[in-house]
Amino acid sequence: MTKIIALDFETANYPRSSAIALGLSVIDDDKITARKAWLFRPPANDAGGIYIRPDFIAIHGIRPVDLKDKPDFRGVWPEIEACLDGADLLIAHNAGFDRSVLHGVTAHYGLALPRFDWQCTVSLSRAAWPQLPNHKLPTVCEHLGIVLKHHDPASDADACARIFLEAGADVQAGSAAAYDRACSKTQNMSETVAGAQYRMGLRYLAGDGVAQNPVKARGCLFKAAEQGHEGARRELARLRAE
Numbered sequence: 250m251t252k253i254i255a256l257d258f259e260t261a262n263y264p265r266s267s268a269i270a271l272g273l274s275v276i277d278d279d280k281i282t283a284r285k286a287w288l289f290r291p292p293a294n295d296a297g298g299i300y301i302r303p304d305f306i307a308i309h310g311i312r313p314v315d316l317k318d319k320p321d322f323r324g325v326w327p328e329i330e331a332c333l334d335g336a337d338l339l340i341a342h343n344a345g346f347d348r349s350v351l352h353g354v355t356a357h358y359g360l361a362l363p364r365f366d367w368q369c370t371v372s373l374s375r376a377a378w379p380q381l382p383n384h385k386l387p388t389v390c391e392h393l394g395i396v397l398k399h400h401d402p403a404s405d406a407d408a409c410a411r412i413f414l415e416a417g418a419d420v421q422a423g424s425a426a427a428y429d430r431a432c433s434k435t436q437n438m439s440e441t442v443a444g445a446q447y448r449m450g451l452r453y454l455a456g457d458g459v460a461q462n463p464v465k466a467r468g469c470l471f472k473a474a475e476q477g478h479e480g481a482r483r484e485l486a487r488l489r490a491e
Contacts, residue, residue, distance in 0.1 A: 251276075251277070251278055251279075251337050251338075251460055251462070252275065252276070252277055252335055252336050252337050252338075253275075253276040253277075253336065253337060253338045253339075253340060253410075253413065254273060254274070254275055254276070254332065254333060254336045254338070254339050254340070255273065255274040255275075255276065255339075255340050255341065255406045255407070255409040255410035255413065256271065256272070256273055256339060256340070256341045256347050256351070256406055256409075257271070257272045257273075257341060257342070257347060257402040257403075257405035257406040257409065258270065258271050258346070258347050258350040258351070258402065259271075259305075259308075259309040259311060259400065259402050260291075260305065260350060261291040261299075261300065261301040261302065261305060261311075262291075262300070262301065262302045262305060263302075264353065265349045265350045265352070265353025265354065266291075266292060266353045266354050266356070266357035267291040267292065267354075268289070268291065268322060268350050268353070268354040269288065269289060269290070269291050269301065269311055269316060270286070270287065270288050270289070270309070270311055270402045271286065271287050271289075271325075271329065271402055272284075272285075272286045272401070272402030272403035272404070272405055272406035272407070273285045273286070273329070273332055273406050274406045274407045274409070274410040275332065276410050276413065276414065279414060281407070281410050281411070281414070283332070284403060284406070284407055285328075285332060285403075286402055286403035286406075287325045287328070287329065288311070288315060288316060288319050289316070289319050289320055289321055289322050289324065289325050290316045290319050290320065290321045290322075291316075291321075292321070292357060298313070299313040299316055299317070300313070301313055308400050309400040309401075309402075310400070321358070322354050322355075322357075322358055322360075323358050323360070326355075326358070326360055333363070333365070336365060337366070337460045338365070338366050338367070338368055339365045339366070339367050339368075340367070340368045340369070340370055340409055340410070340413055341367070341369065341370065341406075341409060342369070342370045342371055342386045342389075342405065342408070342409045342412070343369065343371050344367050344368065344369035344370070344371075345369065348367050368413075370389075370409050370412045370413055370416075371384050373412070373413065373416055374389045374412060374416070376445075377416045378392060386399060386405060386408060386409075387399055389408075389412055390408050390411075390412070393411070393412065393415050395408050395411050395412070395415075443472075443473045443476035443477065443478040443481070444473070444478065446469045446470070446472045446473035446476075446478070446481070447469070447470065447473040447478050447480050447481040447484075449469045450465075450466045450467070450468075450469035450470035450473065450481065450484065451466070451484070452466075453465045453466035453469060454466040467485070467488065470484050470485050470488075471485065
């Protein structure tokens with residue numbers, strides 16, 4: 250069973266430790282099986298109170314009064330940690346931000362954070378739907394018919410999970426493909442995706458950063474081979490000979 254967690258944080262101000270809300274959706278074997286959300290107080294300001302930048306309130310709508318009776322992040326961490334336990338992959342739309350918030354807030358409170366593999370659904374969307382004018386969350390959701398209440402963390406996390414699933418079997422290769430395209434400056438997307446699928450197949454074979462899964466490995470390698478990737482064809486031939 251493969252467990253994937255979609256995350257979305259909202260913050261009170263610029264420091265990553267100022268998280269005040271988290272939405273989370275759990276994908277088990279390609280199905281969304283759970284959705285959760287939490288509100289919590291940010292670290293106190295110099296006066297000991299709750300401060301949220303007005304321009305941030307205008308974005309997510311969370312006010313200090315909404316957090317008055319909430320615990321700080323330490324109070325909700327045991328429940329969050331239980332949800333993250335055993336996750337093979339964490340995903341987010343603009344994963345660099347959410348990853349930095351998770352690391353920032355856990356570091357601020359001295360909480361132990363396991364190592365997780367991450368994937369960004371912005372990069373995945375660019376690879377899967379290159380024709381879109383941009384790959385912001387509302388744009389991708391509109392294209393896919395996903396209902397979204399933007400900057401509601403529960404809705405954003407659910408949308409991220411649905412984007413991941415809508416991208417289909419090639420989803421594991423999406424971020425690597427986008428990365429390759431940017432680094433190699435190539436416009437040949439089929440070659441780029443084939444290379445990413447090949448490497449993802451090898452990772453599934455070896456259990457390198459993901460749960461070992463020979464079936465998914467063969468699927469990735471087969472798709473790469475279909476697009477002419479010689480390394481994938483050789484690896485499939487080797488597997489057939491075993």
